[in-house]
Amino acid sequence: MKRNCDETLETLADYVDGKLEGEGRARLESHLATDCQQCQQTLGWLSRTINVMRNDTSLAPPRPLMNRAVKLLKERKPQSKRTVASLFFDSLFGTGLQSSLVGVRSGPTMTRQVLYGTEELDVDLLIEEAEAFELAFGLPPLSRVNLMGQVLRRSGKQDGSLNYDIAIMRGHECVFCGRTSPLGEFTVDNLSSDSYELQVSGEDGGLVIEGLELKTSKP
Amino acid sequence: MLASRVTHQNCPNSPARRSQSDGGLIAECLAGDEQAWKNLVEKYNRLIYSIPFRYGLPDSEAADIFQSVCLKLLENLPKLRDSSKLSSWLITTTSRECWGVIRRLATISRGHDYADDEERHGEQLDPSPLPEETILELEEQQTMAHAFRLLPERCQHLLWYLYYDKTGLSYAEIGRRLGIPEGSVGPSRARCLGKLRALLEEADLA
Secondary structure, three states, X not given: OOOOOOOOHHHHHHHHOOOOOHHHHHHHHHHHOOOOHHHHHHHHHHHHHHHXXXXXXXXXXXXXXXXXXXXXXXXXXXXXXXXXXXXXXXOOOOEEOOOOOOOOEEXXXXXXXXXXXXXXXXXXXXXXEOOOEOOOOOOOOEOXXXXXXXXXXXXXXXXXXXXXXEEEEEOOEEEEEEEOOOOOEXXXXXXXXXXXXXXXXXXXXXXXXXXXXXXXXXX | OOOOOOOOOOOOOOOOOOXXXXXXXXXXXXXXXXHHHHHHHHHHHHXXXXXXXXXXXXXXXXXXXXXXHHHHHHHOXXXXXXOOOHXXXXXXXXXXXXXXXXXXXXXXXXXOOOOOHHHHHHOOOOOOOOOHHHHHHHHHHHXXXXXXXXXXXXXXXXXXXXXXXXXXXXXXXXXXXXXXOHHHHXXXXXXXXXXXXXXXXXXXXX
16 A cells, blocks of 8 residues: 555455445445555455465375474484595695695795595695784784685596585584585685584585694694 | 685574575575474475375375375485475475376276275376466465464464354454454454565565
């Protein structure tokens, strides 16, 4: 109803419900005949809505059946147990494969490469120093990093897209949640240098990287 | 390594996200949130359970189909994450389950002497897809029922007695049952319908 329209939702609902009679009904019908667009729209909506509710013949499943359906997720949860990824390579500590990237300094920024994997997936991470945040009161600048990553399937399963959900947790706090590109890539900027857990999940499985230190230099 | 920007969305651990949108619920389910799964099943339970009856199937088959479709929904959640029409997927999936049951019942009927009414019934069931108008009607009812469940409890009771309940109670009786004066039923109904409209508009479904 337009602002200068005196008709109320109550009157229009009375009309649709057949509760508006006599003078009130005649007055409303006369008003509707003046082509009040707002009232016509509201009347149309009320008629459709009330009609849907009145003619709803849908049935709710019996409670025991609902309870069984609600339990389905819980019953399936063990299948989605955490698969903790192993560290294969860390350029900072020279872990795993022979490193040619230990403490690589590319231009003014320090970059670190880390590779984690499971039997199904690999996660390649590049951790790059970001511009530090200056703090007040003479406190040392807060060290921050940019994280670039790519999730890759192990050999023989490269068909289809590589969309995965990425969650970066610090304790119980989710500091980043998002989805990779179809090539399995993701980027997160300006993370505080700290210890995180990175969770990867997709249709064909997932993994968890525990204790991921997002730092570019040794303590 | 080429890196593309990803957005802060579908965060399963953010306490602020208790969305009733399908996408939000599915993301929470995928993160193992049992409450989100309960909400998703409750959101669509009437839609799924009602379709077998539209095909003329008995209670026992409707129960099996309901359970089977819920399982399929759970299995397909990752694929359905970006689906804008979960209700359509559910209608199609439930209908396919119904066709399978109808075919089975028809085969039993043809292969044996009629053992009981249910098996005899199998030959008379129609396995053709539901008419488009029936599908639209089911989706409208689903949308309305979902918005209805998001209303304050008092509004749910009032609109239930006024419109969903088929016994045609008088305003006086509705007022008595809800503990409000008969004269308040009309104004309360208008307020509740206004809230229902706002909920539907919020979901872009009005």
